[in-house]
Amino acid sequence: MPRRESQGPVRMERVALVVPEQDRQRMLVEVARSGAVELDLPYAPGSGAEELEKAAAAAIVSGPSAALAGWMPRHAISALAAAIAPLGGAVVPLSRPRWIQPPTMLDGGARVSRTLVDTYGTVPYADLDPSRLAGFAYVLMFGMMFGDVGHGAILLVAGLLLRSGRIKVLAKLQRSWLFVWAAGLAAMVFGALYGEAFGPTGLVPVLWLDPLANPVPLLVAGLGVGAFLLAGAYAMGTINRVREGGWGYALYARSGVAGSLLFLAVGLLVWGLGTGTGVLILAAAVIALGALVFIFIGLFIEAGGGATAIFQAVIELVDTVIRLGSNLVSFARLAAFGLTHAALLMVVWNGTTALWAPDWRAAAAILLFLVGNIVTFGLEALVAGIQALRLEYYELFSRIFQSEGRPFRPWSPDLSPTASSITAGQPTAEPAIHSIPAERQLP
Template identity: 55%
Template sequence: MPLPEAVAPVRMERVAIVAPEAVLRDAVMKLSGLVDIDRTDEELEKVVAGAVRRGEVAALAGWCPAEERPAIAAALAEVGAAMVPMRAPRGVDPPTLLRGTGTVRRSFTPLVSTYGTVPYQDVDPTLLAGAAYVLMFGMMFGDAGQGLLLVAVAALLRTWSRLARWRSAWPFVAGAGAASTLFGVLYGEFFGPTGVVPAVWVDPLEDPVLLLGAGVAAGAVLLAAAYAVAIVNRWREGGPRLAVYAASGIAGAALFLGIAGVAGGLLLHADLVVVGGAVTAVAGLVLAGVGFAAESGGGAAGVAQAVVQLFDIVIRTGSNLVSFARLAAFGLVHAAIGSVVWLGTTALAGHGVAGVGAAVFLFLLGNALAFSLEALVAAIQALRLEFYELFSRVFEIEGRPFRPWYGEAR
């Protein structure tokens, strides 16, 4: 499947279902679960009664997936009805149906659908959103041992029949577990600082500043990706003008890159980077200011509103970037809890047989509590960052979900 098609919602076509009055009822039944009829979520008799009639012929309008139209038309032909392509009404967007092919995509789809319905013309960010989520979760829940437990949970979801209702979530859980295992190896954490795996990159408690910087840097990369998708969406929604001047378009992206450049230049003591970042940020502010002024309608009140909005976008952009420091902060909390449990375990283990038994109990209980509490916290915080920092840029409008009519004779 070509990339542009793979990252877009299912293409819809506006269609009319035309049938002789005598077979209209049978034709409508053929559409159950396939076509979003304009008169949806109603009883069969009401749908039939709402058809447009010309003599002995009746018609209903709706939307169907373009790739499904030949099969639906063939099914209608069996009862003497037909499906006719129509021109979409001006100013009316088709309903959105995200692609459900692929186990991984289906597992990540609730991340997007929980936030809202993707507009029909926008990019479908399902796979990108899933990858970003598991990355953020893994950074906050970095423990190789507990990550492997999550992978084991994913295996149970996939294979155990009693968990069949949650089976579709197994790739999501497996991805989160794999990311946690990877970061656990980088941190040297295996059910705490047990020494089973050495710290390949950094010990969170030994160098928290490095970890905090890495969290902000990871957030900068994710925000840059969100701006890239948002620019494409603004272009599709309103053309090049909206893509350039929108706060989530090129204007906002330039401001973000400029602020990141200034911060990075100051950190690295690179004057040219600071100057380049400042120029880029000013250019972004100018573009955003033009957009805000045009949106406000001009005049003194419009200029004042634009100034307030410019101040707001600067504050929000900086705070959104810093917000990703929580990736490191919660990773530090997780490491600290693991360290406390391990210190208590080793202290008890040196007091004879009873001490060893108490140490084993503390180790199991402490890790069970850390696993349950920290997994919940990391899951919530990753979702918070996904929705408020990333999706708030990617989406500015909401689409209408594809709701095929389901009915049965009554």
Template identity: 50%
Template sequence: MGWREVAAPVRMQRVAVVCPKVVLRDMLVHVADAGVVEIDRATSDASPDESPDSCLRAAAPDLGDLERDGRGDLLAGEVELRSYADSAVVRDEVAALAGWVPTTELTALTSRLSDVGAGVVPITAPRGVDPPTLLHRGKDLRRSFTALVETYGTVPYADVDPSALAGIAYVLMFGMMFGDAGHGALLVILGFLMRAGRPRVLARFHKAWPFVAGSGLAAIVFGLLYGEFFGPTGVVPVLWLAPLDQPVTLMAVALGVGAVFLAGAQIVGTVNRWREGGWPLALSAPSGVAGGALLAGLGLIVLGANGGLGWLIVVGALVMAGGVGLAYIGFLAAAGRGAAGVTQASVEVFDAVIRVGANLVSFTRLAAFGLTHAALGKIVWDGTTELWRSGGILMAAAVIVFVVGNVLAFALEALVAGVQALRLEYYELFSRIFAGQGRPFRPWYVPTERTGTGELQSTVSSTPIGANLGRKP
């Protein structure tokens, strides 16, 4: 799979599943068992409450027998099937339903339906209707990162799938705030225990294990850079800086990291706006070129001020002015003409400029919570060493302080860093990447009861669908 395919949602094909009317039920049974087709409904309230416990039989059952046998799962499956059958378009002796199928599943679905005399016909999508979105799942690592994006919302079909970039950004931000090699190692161990499902209470979190292990690895890297191993114990040397000794430097680096992340989000957002509405939207949107110019101009002004380069400040101001102009044109086009439109566009431009600075400053929390973690570690280590020097029974108390203190620091800081990294991801980065929500791909899936050999029995019924369900056809 090429990078273009990986960086976009799964490609969807609009199709019609077609069959002779007499085999409509058999076709629907195979469609339901395949679980790869999202079938259109005539109305939004026509969908049944699909039960995860429902199933179907290949041959049309007697509903009375099912009720007497207490087979609620089969009854629920027949109700779902009936609802989809009622949505079919019937012309003479042919029945058809329209829907969406991932392009990768077309060949297998066509082969499967041919067994009952049905077919899959690619058709043109209706104008103005976006396909549903299905993100690539892949292996554990990608699936874990995809969950991060899907928790925020559904990626519009036209947009880039940012799962991989979002996952990398998250673990890096977490690691910077949770920089301790010892605590990071505990997270790595926890991640692999989740992967193994041992103890059993961790099995439910299996899908998140790459996230936890990756965050732990990032924490180990930053812990080595900070010289932190269960606090400033001296077990590992300071490879870069000690947070409590150089807080201003750490704060400046956090702002630099934030600027890089915001620039990356702005680039992805620009691509998305272009794919959604072409160059006019990509140029004028705050999450497009206009917003990128505001961010770039602010960066140039800051660099010029720090370096005493007046010409760079002027260039930055001009770049920001260009961004303001592009954004104003976009806001004015959306607000309409007249005094009200001008006022609204002016307020929105002012808000966009302020938001760029606020979003950048928000990344100082990477340093702030990194300092908090280091401070907690130092408090625990200072208490431990003081008790240890006192000797005697206080040495046992020192061990207790060290263990309990690190447990509390680990639990508190893991929670805080996890939440704050998620906040930065959603509010500062995703707000630039996404301008709207897509519609999730919801294929119809109801498994079919198997025979003793495990095979699905394909039958061709000569009874109209309405009669099978106790209704007049």
């Protein structure tokens, strides 16, 4: 697959399918078999023999020829052209109307992580596909909030079990094994950094910091991870704005060059204040002022100009600044929920050690340890999963995407009975040809 298509939606071509008028149905059989064309039809496509007749009747007839317009992947044109050539048909590329957004078809890779994007919305045709990066960001955030070597190992083993397919009840989740496995691995890495293995049991040494003993550095680290992910979101958002409307559009966009510069200014300001470097503070002020001016101009133009537009642009400009700060602070939950996980497990471990004695209380201690870890695992896995998803959607995707695309829906009804009779050369009832309304003219 071309590199461009691996980074974004598959390249689409606007085409006209032209064939002798009497061979419309036979051509449509080949189109259905290919599953590669989204036809422009004046109705919602169905299935069965009647769908073949309805689509044939919707064709534009001019003299001895009939044509249907639609979208299809550029790489599939030659195969379909070869399939309909024996019928005297051809696939004719058409110019793409500027006011129509091509449908989005993504390549077959990154299927599991793409679920994160698909539940948010369809990737616009002009944008990059962020699925793989979104999967990485999700796993990273989950691991930081769910840091424990023992709990992470359970997830890792669960991922391998899903891959094996031995648990029939979970067969439908088999393709998600890599996602679960990666989340478990990330949790194990952060658990090793925290020195957590089913709590502060001492099974693993603290490689970085004890969360409960050093909450402030952990909080700073959470904000640092958030800044890193936001920088990536701004970079991808800028690329998407350029692809959507060119550099002129990207320059004034809040999720484009102007927004990225404002984010850079915040980073320089924090750096300057933290190190007491006046040059960095001055540079931050200059960059922030320029970014705010560009954002205001973009908001003013977007509002339509005039006195009302000035008022609206000022309000949205203030909202932009406040939202940037709140979005960055939102990543403090990476540390907060990591602390919660560690605190719950510490309570369980302290209760276990308090109960432990070389008598019947040993059984109670073991039961407390097992039940406490099971409850904490289930609760924290749910919370960390939801919070990572929340950060992905509201803080990251809101900058990557400005609009929503529409999915590619190929015309591929089930034509089995009809198709076999047509390809075998048996006569079929020719659908009645209705007059073609004006809007059915070829673009």
